[in-house]
Amino acid sequence: xFCVDVAINLPVKSLFKQFTxxxxxxxxxxDSGWRVIVPFGAQKTEGFVVRRRExxxxxxxxxxxxxxxxxxxxxxxxxxxxxxxxxxxYMCSLSEAMRLFVPGKTSIRRSAVxxxxxxxxxxxxxxxxxxxxxxxxxxxxxxxxxxxxxxxxKQLQRQLEALRLFAEKKGWLSLQEVAAExxxxxxxxxxxxxxxxxxxxxxxxxxxxxxxxxxGNELLLNDEQKxxxxxxxxxxxxxxxxSFLLQxxxxxxxxxxxxxxxxxxxxxxxQVLVLVPEIALTAQLVKRFQSWFGDSVAVAxxxxxQNERGDVWHRMRTGQANILIGxxxxxxAPFARLGLVIMDEEHESSYKQEERPNxxxxxxxxxxxxxxxxxxxxxxxxxxxxxxxxxxQGEYTHLxxxxxxxxxxxxxxEIVDMRLxxxxxxxxxxxxxxxxxxxxxxxxxxxxxxLLNRRGYSTFVMCRDCGASIxxxxxxxxxxxxxxxxxxxxxxxxxxxxxxxxxxACHSKRIKFFGTGTQKAEQxxxxxxxxxxxxxxxxxxMAKFAHAEILSRFAGGERNVLIGTQMVAKGHDIxxxxxxxxxxxxxxxxxxxxxxxxxxxxLLTQAAGRAGRGSRQGHVIFQAYDADNQIxxxxxxxxYDAFAVQELADRKELFYPPFAQMxxxxxxxxxxxxxxxxxxxxxxxxQGLQLQGExxxxxxxxxxxxxxxRVRDLYRFNILLKAKDMxxxxxxxxNSEFKxxxxxxxxxxxxxxx
Ligand code: ADP
Ligand code: ZN
Ligand code: ZN
Numbered sequence: 001x002f003c004v005d006v007a008i009n010l011p012v013k014s015l016f017k018q019f020t021x022x023x024x025x026x027x028x029x030x031d032s033g034w035r036v037i038v039p040f041g042a043q044k045t046e047g048f049v050v051r052r053r054e055x056x057x058x059x060x061x062x063x064x065x066x067x068x069x070x071x072x073x074x075x076x077x078x079x080x081x082x083x084x085x086x087x088x089x090y091m092c093s094l095s096e097a098m099r100l101f102v103p104g105k106t107s108i109r110r111s112a113v114x115x116x117x118x119x120x121x122x123x124x125x126x127x128x129x130x131x132x133x134x135x136x137x138x139x140x141x142x143x144x145x146x147x148x149x150x151x152x153x154k155q156l157q158r159q160l161e162a163l164r165l166f167a168e169k170k171g172w173l174s175l176q177e178v179a180a181e182x183x184x185x186x187x188x189x190x191x192x193x194x195x196x197x198x199x200x201x202x203x204x205x206x207x208x209x210x211x212x213x214x215x216g217n218e219l220l221l222n223d224e225q226k227x228x229x230x231x232x233x234x235x236x237x238x239x240x241x242x243s244f245l246l247q248x249x250x251x252x253x254x255x256x257x258x259x260x261x262x263x264x265x266x267x268x269x270x271q272v273l274v275l276v277p278e279i280a281l282t283a284q285l286v287k288r289f290q291s292w293f294g295d296s297v298a299v300a301x302x303x304x305x306q307n308e309r310g311d312v313w314h315r316m317r318t319g320q321a322n323i324l325i326g327x328x329x330x331x332x333a334p335f336a337r338l339g340l341v342i343m344d345e346e347h348e349s350s351y352k353q354e355e356r357p358n359x360x361x362x363x364x365x366x367x368x369x370x371x372x373x374x375x376x377x378x379x380x381x382x383x384x385x386x387x388x389x390x391x392x393q394g395e396y397t398h399l400x401x402x403x404x405x406x407x408x409x410x411x412x413x414e415i416v417d418m419r420l421x422x423x424x425x426x427x428x429x430x431x432x433x434x435x436x437x438x439x440x441x442x443x444x445x446x447x448x449x450x451l452l453n454r455r456g457y458s459t460f461v462m463c464r465d466c467g468a469s470i471x472x473x474x475x476x477x478x479x480x481x482x483x484x485x486x487x488x489x490x491x492x493x494x495x496x497x498x499x500x501x502x503x504x505a506c507h508s509k510r511i512k513f514f515g516t517g518t519q520k521a522e523q524x525x526x527x528x529x530x531x532x533x534x535x536x537x538x539x540x541x542m543a544k545f546a547h548a549e550i551l552s553r554f555a556g557g558e559r560n561v562l563i564g565t566q567m568v569a570k571g572h573d574i575x576x577x578x579x580x581x582x583x584x585x586x587x588x589x590x591x592x593x594x595x596x597x598x599x600x601x602x603l604l605t606q607a608a609g610r611a612g613r614g615s616r617q618g619h620v621i622f623q624a625y626d627a628d629n630q631i632x633x634x635x636x637x638x639x640y641d642a643f644a645v646q647e648l649a650d651r652k653e654l655f656y657p658p659f660a661q662m663x664x665x666x667x668x669x670x671x672x673x674x675x676x677x678x679x680x681x682x683x684x685x686x687q688g689l690q691l692q693g694e695x696x697x698x699x700x701x702x703x704x705x706x707x708x709x710r711v712r713d714l715y716r717f718n719i720l721l722k723a724k725d726m727x728x729x730x731x732x733x734x735n736s737e738f739k740x741x742x743x744x745x746x747x748x749x750x751x752x753x754x
Contacts, residue, residue, distance in 0.1 A: 079101055246377055568610075
């Protein structure tokens with residue numbers, strides 16, 4: 001008799017352990033990877049079978065598995081292994097890790113099953129979509145043996161060739177696929193007749209390949225692109241995997257490499273996962289893939305309903321689609337035969353989930369590729385410094401493209417010192433140089449992008465008499481005035497309130513707005529002659545397709561200036577943009593976070609990269625108060641390597657990633673005292689272990705109040721841990737009372753340490 005261990009699919013932190021159930025006779029096929037319904041407490045719930053094992057004892061005490069979901073296991077070996085790794089690495093339960101792979105409860109239909117009194121018994125689950133199959137063949141043991149004998153009779157050549165193909169591809173091949181390799185169906189049947197091939201069934205791939213592979217518009221790769229593609233292509237042919245950092249400046253034509261690699265994967269009968277930071281901002285990339293691969297492209301953005309997501313997953317699993325383009329969570333999609341993963345703009349922070357389990361899609365992708373022997377391409381003009389270091393050390397193959405693909409020049413970058421502007425009594429948020437440049441650009445019929453990384457109208461509201469600024473009653477941050485609704489908003493909790501008529505502290509009526517956000521900058525730019533401005537920030541993109549709509553209105557030339565937050569700096573390729581202005585290039589540099597320089601450098605470089613992608617050279621203006629800052633100067637030169645040398649030296653000296661691994665513990669509570677006490681207890685625990693001679697290379701910083709010490713009435717403290725190898729520290733914490741503490745949160749490899 002055997003039983004199964006089941007991870008319960010409930011979002012409960014304390015469900016670290018699995019539960020054992022007996023298996024009714026009619027489900028004797030059950031094995032790891034299946035989704036099941038099991039009784040759990042008073043309810044019935046979904047679970048994932050983690051393993052099947054023999055049970056010596058009698059099974060009477062065990063509850064039995066109630067029902068099976070679907071007609072095959074949801075998790076294959078590679079997904080199971082990745083989930084297992086994820087739970088250990090990111091310090092979450094196996095079921096939390098596994099439920100990431102399940103698109104809600106939706107590739108299945110659910111209906112309530114009730115007893116005669118109408119009481120709910122359980123839900124019945126059925127797969128929504130049915131698979132189709134075709135005849136397929138696979139090499140048998142005899143076939144392998146036959147190849148081994150080194151038979152070289154002339155009349156057997158064809159058959160040997162065919163056998164070698166089957167040996168190389170290993171899996172099931174349909175006659176259609178074999179025909180694509182110039183092997184006739186009669187050869188295949190002959191081999192099957194001799195028992196050298198097994199005959200079976202294979203799921204049909206509806207929109208499958210060959211005739212689809214005519215690229216929408218064929219560009220000849222330049223030498224740099226050819227060299228980069230060749231290495232990727234070779235790895236793909238060899239089939240043993242491998243990771244590449246494709247470091248190519250903005251406009252160097254990385255997309256062309258992605259497309260060709262994807263094409264090769266499909267020709268090899270494999271599937272492709274393309275990860276992008278945000279679908280809304282990558283409409284161009286999606287279109288490019290669709291023009292090459294038509295219906296075999298499936299898209300998974302974060303606004304898909306659970307149902308739609310379930311359908312997309314199903315198309316990938318069944319091989320009905322070959323290319324999945326999606327955001328972070330698409331890294332968990334099931335594949336029939338994953339051969340290539342492409343991660344565009346791999347440095348983007350949206351690849352990290354900021355809630356539990358706080359995985360990074362890049363790490364997950366690396367892990368999946370390792371198990372699937374798939375090739376991984378990480379693309380960026382400004383790679384994450386940790387990725388870059390791995391490329392330097394040879395863990396990733398380093399591919400570089402240093403020229404713009406269409407021959408256009410990099411933009412000319414100018415740094416404007418805003419202190420001088422003040423001295424010259426220019427109190428506008430726009431420097432004189434930028435104003436002039438905007439006016440000229442508009443007059444020449446060209447377009448401009450202006451970046452200001454603060455939304456709203458003002459950045460704080462303050463009393464002129466007593467200097468008190470108005471803070472959110474629930475968070476320790478200033479309220480931001482928004483002209484669109486003429487109210488103040490908290491950017492942390494969303495709380496809104498009207499601007500008070502008088503100062504709450506001293507009753508003065510002299511309340512004033514300070515600092516400039518996108519709304520106020522928009523107003524100033526609007527006043528310039530011939531300028532028609534469009535704003536893109538969180539406030540103007542609430543609606544479902546607002547991003548794409550704003551970008552396409554701008555690209556279509558309806559407006560000539562686009563102002564907005566970070567999102568205006570990313571990804572798009574609009575040839576008529578010849579001017580880019582960054583209003584406070586140094587604003588992010590002062591954050592007390594060791595990644596401040598890296599973020600600033602990459603944002604400025606990406607922003608500058610939007611200019612002059614057409615035939616005219618671009619012009620970029622960085623406005624800064626700290627105009628001599630080294631990072632800003634390096635960004636102006638677009639010199640990633642010089643930046644990286646300096647940044648890596650600093651990180652090494654200060655023992656930060658990539659030289660250390662980090663773990664952040666955040667503790668919160670309504671009472672400041674309680675939060676601090678718990679945080680201190682965690683620190684004491686770790687220090688205690690150190691006193692016993694364990695965790696010797698661990699560096700403990702904190703507890704420190706979070707930069708915004710209170711959010712939504714909760715006080716927050718951070719503890720930052722650094723170590724060469726964090727695993728022993730994680731283990732120590734998982735073996736302690738802190739593992740299941742409600743008010744304590746682990747962030748493995750935190751992107752933000754404040
Ligand atoms: P990246 O993603 O590296 O910023 P893109 O892939 O968007 O760059 O390419 C930038 C521009 O260069 C696009 O307009 C693209 O069509 C063009 N391009 C890419 N490769 C070539 C090539 N080999 N010859 C001519 N133009 C190219
Ligand atoms: Zn006052
Ligand atoms: Zn608030």
